[in-house]
Amino acid sequence: MIDTVALNPDRHVPGARRHPRAADTLHAEWLKFWSVRSTGWSTAMLFVLGAGLTTLVCATSAAWLASGEADESPASFITWGLFFAQITALALGTLIVTSEYGTGMIRATLSATPRRGAVLAAKAAVLTGTLLVAGVVTAFAGYLGGNWFLDREGIGIALSDDGVLRSMLGSGLYLAGLGLFAMAIGLLVRHTAAALSIGLALVFVVGNMAFLLPGTWGEWVAKLLPGNAGSGVATPVSFNPELLAPWTGFAVFTAEVAALLLAGWLVFRHRDA
Amino acid sequence: MIVARGLTKTFGPKLAVDDLSFTVEPGRVTGFLGPNGAGKSTTMRMVLGLDRPTAGSVTVNGHSYADSAAPLREVGALLEARALHPGRTARNHLRWLAASNGIPRTRIDEVLDLVGLDAVADQRVGRFSLGMGQRLGIAVALLGEPPVVVLDEPVNGLDPEGIRWVRTLARELAGQGRTVLVSSHLMSEMALTADHLLVVGRGRMLADCSMAEFIADHAASHVRVRSPRTGDVEALLRGRGLEVDRQGAELRVQGLDAAGIGELVGGAGLLLHELTLVQSSLEEAFMTLTADSVEYSTHPAPQEAQATR
Numbered sequence: 001m002i003d004t005v006a007l008n009p010d011r012h013v014p015g016a017r018r019h020p021r022a023a024d025t026l027h028a029e030w031l032k033f034w035s036v037r038s039t040g041w042s043t044a045m046l047f048v049l050g051a052g053l054t055t056l057v058c059a060t061s062a063a064w065l066a067s068g069e070a071d072e073s074p075a076s077f078i079t080w081g082l083f084f085a086q087i088t089a090l091a092l093g094t095l096i097v098t099s100e101y102g103t104g105m106i107r108a109t110l111s112a113t114p115r116r117g118a119v120l121a122a123k124a125a126v127l128t129g130t131l132l133v134a135g136v137v138t139a140f141a142g143y144l145g146g147n148w149f150l151d152r153e154g155i156g157i158a159l160s161d162d163g164v165l166r167s168m169l170g171s172g173l174y175l176a177g178l179g180l181f182a183m184a185i186g187l188l189v190r191h192t193a194a195a196l197s198i199g200l201a202l203v204f205v206v207g208n209m210a211f212l213l214p215g216t217w218g219e220w221v222a223k224l225l226p227g228n229a230g231s232g233v234a235t236p237v238s239f240n241p242e243l244l245a246p247w248t249g250f251a252v253f254t255a256e257v258a259a260l261l262l263a264g265w266l267v268f269r270h271r272d273a
Numbered sequence: 274m275i276v277a278r279g280l281t282k283t284f285g286p287k288l289a290v291d292d293l294s295f296t297v298e299p300g301r302v303t304g305f306l307g308p309n310g311a312g313k314s315t316t317m318r319m320v321l322g323l324d325r326p327t328a329g330s331v332t333v334n335g336h337s338y339a340d341s342a343a344p345l346r347e348v349g350a351l352l353e354a355r356a357l358h359p360g361r362t363a364r365n366h367l368r369w370l371a372a373s374n375g376i377p378r379t380r381i382d383e384v385l386d387l388v389g390l391d392a393v394a395d396q397r398v399g400r401f402s403l404g405m406g407q408r409l410g411i412a413v414a415l416l417g418e419p420p421v422v423v424l425d426e427p428v429n430g431l432d433p434e435g436i437r438w439v440r441t442l443a444r445e446l447a448g449q450g451r452t453v454l455v456s457s458h459l460m461s462e463m464a465l466t467a468d469h470l471l472v473v474g475r476g477r478m479l480a481d482c483s484m485a486e487f488i489a490d491h492a493a494s495h496v497r498v499r500s501p502r503t504g505d506v507e508a509l510l511r512g513r514g515l516e517v518d519r520q521g522a523e524l525r526v527q528g529l530d531a532a533g534i535g536e537l538v539g540g541a542g543l544l545l546h547e548l549t550l551v552q553s554s555l556e557e558a559f560m561t562l563t564a565d566s567v568e569y570s571t572h573p574a575p576q577e578a579q580a581t582r
Contacts, residue, residue, distance in 0.1 A: 036360045107352050112344065112345055
C-alpha cells in the first residue's frame with residue numbers, strides 16, 4: 001500500500017482564497033459573457049439599431065413633424081429605434097443560458113459552482129447590468145442624434161420635457177427586463193432556436209396581433225402582454241394610446257418577468273445537467 | 274476519497290445505474306471499466322452533483338459535492354472534452370473557471386504549460402482537434418490542484434504519445450497521494466494504468482477488486498497437453514484429482530502447473546508431444562465478464578454468413 005498524503009487544497013495553489021464568494025461567481029459569469037464574440041456583436045447591434053434608427057427616423061420625419069400635418073408627437077420618435085434593439089436584448093438573454101446547454105458548458109459551470117441559485121443570480125446580474133447600461137447609453141445617443149434633426153426644424157425636445165428622462169432610463173430598464181424574460185424562456189426550453197423564436201414571437205407577433213382581439217377582454221390581453229406592458233416606460237409619448245400608463249405597465253411587466261424567472265429557477269434547480 | 278452507497282439512477286423506465294456501492298481510495302489509480310452504456314458517465318455525473326441519484330448517495334471527501342465551497346480545488350474532473358464553447362479561447366475558458374473558485378491567474382499558465390497547450394492558448398477552442406480538447410479538459414481538471422481527480426475516458430482522441438502521457442500523469446497523481454478515478458471501455462488501457470478495478474455492466478457492479486486479483490480470478494489459465502496416448506494421460510491426471518477437459522486430441526488441464534504435469538506424466542512413462550501454459554488475455558477476461566451486459570451487441574452481417582457457405 002502506498003503511503004497516502006492528506007492533501008490540503010490551499011497548500012497547492014498559492015494565493016487561492018479559501019472560500020470563493022458570490023463576487024467570484026459574478027466575476028466568472030462576467031468573463032464568460034464577454035469572452036464570446038456574440039456578446040460584443042449583439043451589444044454593438046443594440047447600439048447601432050437603437051441609436052442609429054432613432055436618428056435616421058428623426059432625420060427623415062423632422063420636416064413632416066414640423067409641418068403641422070403630422071398626427072404624431074415628435075416625442076414618440078425619440079426612442080423609435082428601441083423597437084429593433086429589442087431583438088438583440090432577447091438574443092443576449094436567450095444565449096446566456098442556451099449557449100451553455102447547446103455546448104455542454106453547463107456541466108463545467110455547475111461543477112465549478114454547484115450552488116445553482118448563485119449561478120442564476122450571477123447570470124441575471126451580468127445580463128441586467130449590461131443591458132441597463134447599453135439601453136440607457138443607446139437611448140441617450142439616439143436622443144442626441146435624433147434631436148439634432150428635430151431642433152433644425154424647431155421642434156426639438158428638451159431632456160426636461162415630460163417623460164423624456166424617464167424614457168432614457170426606461171429604455172435601459174425595459175431592455176434589461178426583456179433580457180431576463182428571454183433568459184427565463186431559455187431556462188425552460190434550453191434550445192437556442194426554440195427559445196429565441198418563442199421570445200420574438202411573444203413580443204413582436206403575439207404582442208401586435210393581440211390588439212385585433214375583440215372586446216374589452218381582448219384589449220386587456222393585449223395591454224398585459226409583456227412587450228406591450230413593458231415598452232411604454234421607454235418612450236415619452238407612445239404611438240399606441242391603448243397602452244397602460246408607463247410605470248403601471250412596467251410594474252406588470254416586472255411581475256411577469258419575475259414569475260417566468262421563478263418558473264425557470266424551479267425547473268433549473270432540480271434538473272440533471 | 275469517493276464513497277458511493279446504493280447509488281441508483283433511472284431515466285424513465287431505463288435503469289442506468291443499479292445499486293452501486295464502492296469506495297475509491299487515495300494513493301492509487303482506480304479504473305472504472307465497462308462497455309459503452311454501462312453507466313460509467315452517469316455515475317461520474319452523480320459524483321459531481323450534476324445528476325441527482327434516484328436512490329443512494331455519493332460523497333467526496335466526506336461530504337456531497339454540492340456542499341463544497343471551492344469544488345475545483347477539491348475535485349478536478351474531465352467529464353466530456355467538448356463541454357466547451359467553441360468561440361472561447363482556451364485561456365479564457367480557464368480564466369472564468371479559475372475566477373469562479375478563487376484560483377489565482379498564475380495557475381492558468383502553469384496548467385496550459387503542463388498539458389502542452391501554451392502555444393495555442395489564445396486560439397478559439399472550436400478549432401481544436403479532439404486530442405487538444407482532451408488536453409484542455411485535463412488542464413481544467415488540474416486547475417485547482419485537487420486531491421481527487423476524476424477522468425472520464427481521458428485517452429479518447431489522443432495519439433499514442435498523448436495516451437502514454439495520460440497514463441503517466443494518472444500514475445503520478447496517485448503517487449502524490451491523490452484519489453484518481455479513470456474510466457475507460459478498454460481493458461488494455463486499464464491493465465497498464467490501474468491498481469484497482471471497478472467493472473460495471475448494465476449499471477451493475479461486476480467486479481470490485483485489485484488488478485492482481487482480477488487477473489487471478491478472471492484471466493483463466495490452463496495447460497494444454499498433447500500425447501499420442503491421450504486416453505491414458507487423461508485417466509492418469511483425472512486420477513490425481515485434476516480438472517481435465519478433452520477437446521479432440523488435446524487435453525486442457527487445470528489445477529497444476531506445466532512442470533508438475535510433466536513430471537507426473539513422465540513418471541508414469543507416458544510420452545508427451547506438447548505441454549503449454551495457455552493464459553487468456555485480460556481483454557478476453559473482460560469480454561467474458563461483461564458478455565451478458567453489453568448494451569449494443571453486434572451480430573454477424575448477413576453477407577458474411579452467406580460468403581462462408
